Amino acid sequence: MLKNSEFVSKLRNSGLRPTKQRLKICEVLFNRDKTFHFTINDLAKNISENFNEKISLATIYNTVHAFKDKGYLKEITISSDKSYFDTNITKHHHFYDEDTNLLIDCNDNEIGKVNIKNNITGKKISSVEVLVRVASDTQNQD
Amino acid sequence: MLKNSEFVSKLRNSGLRPTKQRLKICEVLFNRDKTFHFTINDLAKNISENFNEKISLATIYNTVHAFKDKGYLKEITISSDKSYFDTNITKHHHFYDEDTNLLIDCNDNEIGKVNIKNNITGKKISSVEVLVRVASDTQNQD
DNA sequence: TATTACTTTATAATAGTTCTAAACTAAATG
DNA sequence: CATTTAGTTTAGAACTATTATAAAGTAATA
Numbered sequence: 001m002l003k004n005s006e007f008v009s010k011l012r013n014s015g016l017r018p019t020k021q022r023l024k025i026c027e028v029l030f031n032r033d034k035t036f037h038f039t040i041n042d043l044a045k046n047i048s049e050n051f052n053e054k055i056s057l058a059t060i061y062n063t064v065h066a067f068k069d070k071g072y073l074k075e076i077t078i079s080s081d082k083s084y085f086d087t088n089i090t091k092h093h094h095f096y097d098e099d100t101n102l103l104i105d106c107n108d109n110e111i112g113k114v115n116i117k118n119n120i121t122g123k124k125i126s127s128v129e130v131l132v133r134v135a136s137d138t139q140n141q142d
Numbered sequence: 143m144l145k146n147s148e149f150v151s152k153l154r155n156s157g158l159r160p161t162k163q164r165l166k167i168c169e170v171l172f173n174r175d176k177t178f179h180f181t182i183n184d185l186a187k188n189i190s191e192n193f194n195e196k197i198s199l200a201t202i203y204n205t206v207h208a209f210k211d212k213g214y215l216k217e218i219t220i221s222s223d224k225s226y227f228d229t230n231i232t233k234h235h236h237f238y239d240e241d242t243n244l245l246i247d248c249n250d251n252e253i254g255k256v257n258i259k260n261n262i263t264g265k266k267i268s269s270v271e272v273l274v275r276v277a278s279d280t281q282n283q284d
Numbered sequence: 285t286a287t288t289a290c291t292t293t294a295t296a297a298t299a300g301t302t303c304t305a306a307a308c309t310a311a312a313t314g
Numbered sequence: 315c316a317t318t319t320a321g322t323t324t325a326g327a328a329c330t331a332t333t334a335t336a337a338a339g340t341a342a343t344a
Contacts, residue, residue: 115254
């Protein structure tokens with residue numbers, strides 16, 4: 001596995017030792033062509049189903065949060081009961097499809113730069129996130 | 143109380159009977175000069191402390207959600223563990239101060255119109271929300 | 285008033301997340 | 315390479331936020 005050393009440094013940079021469980025999590029998250037969105041639940045299920053290996057939820061939370069804190073994952077919160085992680089850590093925005101509960105990455109071709117005319121807080125901007133909720137015409141959007 | 147009939151119709155429009163408890167909630171939420179942000183917890187505390195009257199949490203959730211569904215309140219989710227309601231139901235965006243956990247309304251003078259060049263979903267847009275996180279330079283933003 | 289339908293409430297249930305401490309494992313040391 | 319140390323995994327407990335329940339109460343209606 002070529003990527004192994006990359007996973008090890010991601011873990012070390014996040015202050016974590018490279019263990020069997022954490023490397024498995026890395027493989028699931030980062031050994032892909034395309035970035036993707038997931039919930040903690042998705043991830044746990046994915047590992048237990050596709051790898052026939054059960055990693056304790058505590059370890060999954062712990063590792064995902066360390067990656068998030070270090071910036072290897074982004075968190076996107078849709079509502080109080082729906083939180084996704086994104087392996088795409090570049091600056092980008094999202095469409096959220098309320099019919100299917102799917103999150104879709106946008107790039108600059110979809111959503112233009114947000115113009116902050118007046119930073120009334122005087123503080124440093126740490127992020128700018130746009131969430132565009134969409135639904136089919138016939139559906140109720142709540 | 144002049145506003146009482148306004149509260150009664152807000153409740154009726156939301157499919158709720160005007161009861162003593164619900165009218166108290168309306169008073170706390172809508173009998174103000176300025177709109178504001180609150181959590182369910184804030185609201186419960188506010189009522190029990192300032193009005194010396196305890197309304198069951200179930201009733202508070204129930205009423206707040208009915209108002210939200212009807213559009214008399216907006217929900218703003220900051221992260222999986224922080225969800226605010228906003229009595230300002232006009233279209234607007236927010237600054238979120240990570241140092242103080244305060245949410246600040248923006249108007250068009252602060253954040254320009256978001257330019258959606260390409261709605262790749264083909265579906266109807268139900269909302270566009272911008273959240274600008276800010277923090278002081280010296281602080282860690284997580 | 286009497287009846288009906290809706291509401292409030294305390295409490296139980298649930299879901300998602302964090303905590304704990306014992307058994308285990310990686311890294312550092314001699 | 316054996317030993318020690320510090321960090322890790324795990325199941326399950328604890329905790330928090332929210333929703334469900336069902337008995338007692340209240341608003342609306344006849």
